[in-house]
Amino acid sequence: MEEVSKRDLNPVKGTRDFSPEIQILRKxxxxxxxxxxxxxxxxxMETPIIEKWExxxxxYGEEAENRLIWRFKLPYSEKEYALRYxxxxxxxxxxxxxxxxxxxxxxxxxRVFRYEEPQKGRYREFWQADFDIVGAKEISADAEVLNIVxxxxxxxxxxxxxxxxxxxxxxxxxxxxxxxxxxxxxxxxIYRIIDKLDKIGKEKVIKELEKLEIxxxxxxxxxxxxxxxKEKNETIISYLENYQVEEISKAINDIKQILDLVYKKDVxxxxxxxxxxxxxxxxxxxxxxxxxxxxxSLAGGGRYDELIKIFTNTEIPAxxxxxxxxxxxxAGLEIGIFKADKKTYSQIAIxxxxxxxxxxxxxxxxxxxxxNLNVYMPLKGFNSILDGIKEISKRGIKHALIVGKKExxxxxxxxxxxxxxxxxxxxxEEVVKLLSV
Amino acid sequence: MEEVSKRDLNPVKGTRDFSPEIQILRKxxxxxxxxxxxxxxxxxMETPIIEKWExxxxxYGEEAENRLIWRFKLPYSEKEYALRYxxxxxxxxxxxxxxxxxxxxxxxxxRVFRYEEPQKGRYREFWQADFDIVGAKEISADAEVLNIVxxxxxxxxxxxxxxxxxxxxxxxxxxxxxxxxxxxxxxxxIYRIIDKLDKIGKEKVIKELEKLEIxxxxxxxxxxxxxxxKEKNETIISYLENYQVEEISKAINDIKQILDLVYKKDVxxxxxxxxxxxxxxxxxxxxxxxxxxxxxSLAGGGRYDELIKIFTNTEIPAxxxxxxxxxxxxAGLEIGIFKADKKTYSQIAIxxxxxxxxxxxxxxxxxxxxxNLNVYMPLKGFNSILDGIKEISKRGIKHALIVGKKExxxxxxxxxxxxxxxxxxxxxEEVVKLLSV
Numbered sequence: 001m002e003e004v005s006k007r008d009l010n011p012v013k014g015t016r017d018f019s020p021e022i023q024i025l026r027k028x029x030x031x032x033x034x035x036x037x038x039x040x041x042x043x044x045m046e047t048p049i050i051e052k053w054e055x056x057x058x059x060y061g062e063e064a065e066n067r068l069i070w071r072f073k074l075p076y077s078e079k080e081y082a083l084r085y086x087x088x089x090x091x092x093x094x095x096x097x098x099x100x101x102x103x104x105x106x107x108x109x110x111r112v113f114r115y116e117e118p119q120k121g122r123y124r125e126f127w128q129a130d131f132d133i134v135g136a137k138e139i140s141a142d143a144e145v146l147n148i149v150x151x152x153x154x155x156x157x158x159x160x161x162x163x164x165x166x167x168x169x170x171x172x173x174x175x176x177x178x179x180x181x182x183x184x185x186x187x188x189x190i191y192r193i194i195d196k197l198d199k200i201g202k203e204k205v206i207k208e209l210e211k212l213e214i215x216x217x218x219x220x221x222x223x224x225x226x227x228x229x230k231e232k233n234e235t236i237i238s239y240l241e242n243y244q245v246e247e248i249s250k251a252i253n254d255i256k257q258i259l260d261l262v263y264k265k266d267v268x269x270x271x272x273x274x275x276x277x278x279x280x281x282x283x284x285x286x287x288x289x290x291x292x293x294x295x296x297s298l299a300g301g302g303r304y305d306e307l308i309k310i311f312t313n314t315e316i317p318a319x320x321x322x323x324x325x326x327x328x329x330x331a332g333l334e335i336g337i338f339k340a341d342k343k344t345y346s347q348i349a350i351x352x353x354x355x356x357x358x359x360x361x362x363x364x365x366x367x368x369x370x371x372n373l374n375v376y377m378p379l380k381g382f383n384s385i386l387d388g389i390k391e392i393s394k395r396g397i398k399h400a401l402i403v404g405k406k407e408x409x410x411x412x413x414x415x416x417x418x419x420x421x422x423x424x425x426x427x428x429e430e431v432v433k434l435l436s437v
Numbered sequence: 438m439e440e441v442s443k444r445d446l447n448p449v450k451g452t453r454d455f456s457p458e459i460q461i462l463r464k465x466x467x468x469x470x471x472x473x474x475x476x477x478x479x480x481x482m483e484t485p486i487i488e489k490w491e492x493x494x495x496x497y498g499e500e501a502e503n504r505l506i507w508r509f510k511l512p513y514s515e516k517e518y519a520l521r522y523x524x525x526x527x528x529x530x531x532x533x534x535x536x537x538x539x540x541x542x543x544x545x546x547x548r549v550f551r552y553e554e555p556q557k558g559r560y561r562e563f564w565q566a567d568f569d570i571v572g573a574k575e576i577s578a579d580a581e582v583l584n585i586v587x588x589x590x591x592x593x594x595x596x597x598x599x600x601x602x603x604x605x606x607x608x609x610x611x612x613x614x615x616x617x618x619x620x621x622x623x624x625x626x627i628y629r630i631i632d633k634l635d636k637i638g639k640e641k642v643i644k645e646l647e648k649l650e651i652x653x654x655x656x657x658x659x660x661x662x663x664x665x666x667k668e669k670n671e672t673i674i675s676y677l678e679n680y681q682v683e684e685i686s687k688a689i690n691d692i693k694q695i696l697d698l699v700y701k702k703d704v705x706x707x708x709x710x711x712x713x714x715x716x717x718x719x720x721x722x723x724x725x726x727x728x729x730x731x732x733x734s735l736a737g738g739g740r741y742d743e744l745i746k747i748f749t750n751t752e753i754p755a756x757x758x759x760x761x762x763x764x765x766x767x768a769g770l771e772i773g774i775f776k777a778d779k780k781t782y783s784q785i786a787i788x789x790x791x792x793x794x795x796x797x798x799x800x801x802x803x804x805x806x807x808x809n810l811n812v813y814m815p816l817k818g819f820n821s822i823l824d825g826i827k828e829i830s831k832r833g834i835k836h837a838l839i840v841g842k843k844e845x846x847x848x849x850x851x852x853x854x855x856x857x858x859x860x861x862x863x864x865x866e867e868v869v870k871l872l873s874v
Contacts, residue, residue, distance in 0.1 A: 015485035048452035072509035376478035
């Protein structure tokens with residue numbers, strides 16, 4: 001076996017190793033999100049990392065297909081494989097395969113893979129936390145999805161977050177019916193330019209739209225939409241109600257109901273420039289953002305009533321969302337609501353000297369562990385108790401049980417809080433109680 | 438977007454979809470294992486699914502390299518990638534990269550990928566639960582590893598499990614010094630044949646060994662080893678003590694200490710035919726098996742004092758184990774200690790009729806969820822309460838809160854246990870207490 005060079009120790013570009021300190025934080029964040037999904041009646045499922053290429057093909061648009069999907073063959077087979085690109089297409093395949101009782105509320109937290117140029121908050125391997133309601137056309141489902149997003153932002157105590165919402169039917173209505181742009185590809189191109197509004201500003205958006213050779217009056221209209229988007233929800237609704245286009249009226253009606261059903265109405269902001277990248281949305285779409293730090297959206301989703309049909313041949317409406325856990329964690333660390341300061345799950349370490357028989361230490365550790373304590377047991381004795389205290393303090397373990405020859409004879413031990421240096425004489429069975437204070 | 442044929446709905450061969458029923462069980466099993474790792478002072482880490490091919494190359498032997506590792510290039514790059522084949526080599530890379538404080542006790546539960554022919558208990562994508570102590574040469578570390586395995590089997594209430602142990606130094610000592618076979622490749626070939634003992638029986642093992650052109654007297658010796666392996670630990674130890682080979686004496690001394698330190702001595706069985714497939718072990722090796730069902734080993738591991746050096750250039754001893762969670766779950770389901778009978782995490786569903794305003798239901802759901810209950814809220818009202826009860830019972834939810842117009846007016850609801858059909862009149866705030874009884 002050859003030796004490995006230093007450089008090669010890094011993981012693949014755009015992927016990450018997580019040391020215990022970070023991983024303990026990540027697990028806590030995932031757990032809290034998961035608990036909220038469960039409180040909302042969602043159950044977990046899992047699908048493979050690897051999918052057949054045919055399953056992903058044609059679902060994510062041209063750029064993904066030609067540049068972003070991890071697709072490959074093995075030396076041993078002619079089959080084409082791909083690593084999952086999101087958790088939504090696997091869900092659609094799953095629903096078609098198992099035909100679960102509808103509505104099917106499931107969550108799925110796991111990694112997805114995109115061959116993007118890595119940058120802040122963007123990785124080639126990253127985690128998503130998805131939750132979807134499959135088989136419900138009711139607008140209450142849309143509202144429940146948004147309530148979950150609200151619950152998550154409240155749980156983590158994010159301040160000044162907003163959930164922007166829009167509806168693909170409004171966009172389509174305005175473009176097709178009012179602006180006479182019926183070419184779907186062209187509408188998508190316009191969408192993608194408008195989507196950059198936050199990043200590049202209004203002037204550049206208008207300039208890029210001009211390049212698409214859109215008639216002057218349409219440009220004015222889009223400009224008007226961008227302006228109106230800054231107004232209050234009520235103003236935007238009144239503006240849209242003037243349109244007298246059936247699709248737009250339906251969307252507005254839905255949005256009103258959503259606003260009535262969400263638990264925090266004032267975090268919802270109608271934004272007519274919100275389009276979302278993915279092709280498959282059909283009605284309500286949303287993105288959650290925080291004002292600080294500037295990091296892009298922390299969650300997004302919407303209604304996709306046509307996607308599952310590709311797999312099932314029958315129409316199955318669906319609505320869902322995805323928490324961008326990577327950005328959520330990055331943002332939370334930056335503003336200080338998350339801290340990667342817990343080095344270990346161990347609650348107590350046993351500090352013992354060389355003269356104590358290791359078998360006795362094994363017995364003590366067993367007893368403490370049987371009380372459900374997380375116990376770090378050093379694998380050999382220390383030269384002195386002081387050496388042990390220094391060593392264990394570095395590991396971030398708060399408490400030590402000090403075991404010398406005398407302690408064993410008397411069956412009374414010293415429990416020390418390594419932060420406050422406080423000491424207590426204890427019997428083993430008293431340790432649990434003292435630690436939970 | 439094209440429609441997908443029925444056949445294509447299956448996941449990639451050797452990979453699996455997990456529906457909520459199975460996933461809830463799997464999560465429970467993983468959690469229990471994880472809790473035990475934590476009780477033993479182990480902390481979590483994570484590494485990417487994708488590794489550079491160079492990292493895996495040369496670590497797993499010829500067969501893995503030419504037939505089993507998922508290795509590939511993307512259309513967009515000349516780099517060679519591989520999906521992780523186990524969690525041990527990524528650990529070695531991690532230790533070299535981060536130089537964590539030693540001894541480093543970490544656990545890692547995650548998927549690994551092997552392009553094997555799928556069969557019962559063998560998949561192309563499967564989960565491992567690894568725990569390792571890096572940087573401890575003390576035999577107490579070996580004993581702690583075995584104690585964790587014991588704890589896991591006890592936790593799940595497996596009966597008649599055994600942990601077979603052996604030591605590579607015994608095998609090497611006997612082969613090299615006593616049988617004069619010094620060619621390492623040949624020793625490995627012999628190992629692999631002996632490893633099949635349980636599967637193909639002693640006679641076939643002897644026959645295959647004959648093909649390797651091993652001298653007659655060596656064959657007799659191996660035969661003797663296989664015979665002696667059936668004896669009690671004490672008999673085997675006495676037999677080996679007669680060898681007077683330094684490496685064997687050291688191993689025997691270690692095994693004696695291990696037997697002294699493990700929490701259940703009687704489940705440990707010295708087995709001189711145990712060799713383990715992987716090349717990197719250097720001393721103690723083990724495998725845990727159950728007598729029923731016949732499914733191969735449910736856990737395995739050992740000491741590998743030379744592996745990490747490849748990455749770090751300095752010697753770092755290590756010992757660890759891997760729980761074969763797939764087989765553990767399959768075995769547990771077969772003997773009935775696991776049951777995939779929990780369909781949902783939801784503890785209660787709200788059953789309401791069409792005339793109840795949905796907004797009111799949203800409020801009730803919110804209140805119950807704020808009490809930390811997992812609440813399934815149907816997205817529209819039922820035609821009748823009876824319809825609702827039928828529907829919710831099918832979902833495996835045990836309790837229903839029945840909400841009609843009258844209940845809302847009086848602010849008193851009916852809580853029904855859908856299994857026993859018992860009913861209670863309750864206020865919302867009383868529901869938690871009644872459900873936890």
